[in-house]
């Protein structure tokens with residue numbers, strides 16, 4: 001799943017961890033993360049391009065679990 005400018009990659013393990021999912025929902029200032037039915041992480045596609053590259057989500061997750069990918073130069 002990707003926006004026009006930004007893609008957010010979350011490992012399967014991280015997306016299934018309720019504590020981490022709650023943390024990601026809390027830290028992102030532009031609501032890119034949400035909780036899906038069943039408690040898994042859901043990415044809010046229409047908000048992806050609002051990402052400010054603040055890296056709060058990257059810092060909240062174990063190393064490598066969340067990646068912000070710029071789709072532009």
Ligand code: SF4
Nearest residue numbers: 028051052054055057
């Ligand atoms: S880098 Fe910041 S704005 Fe972008 S998804 Fe992570 S927490 Fe949200």
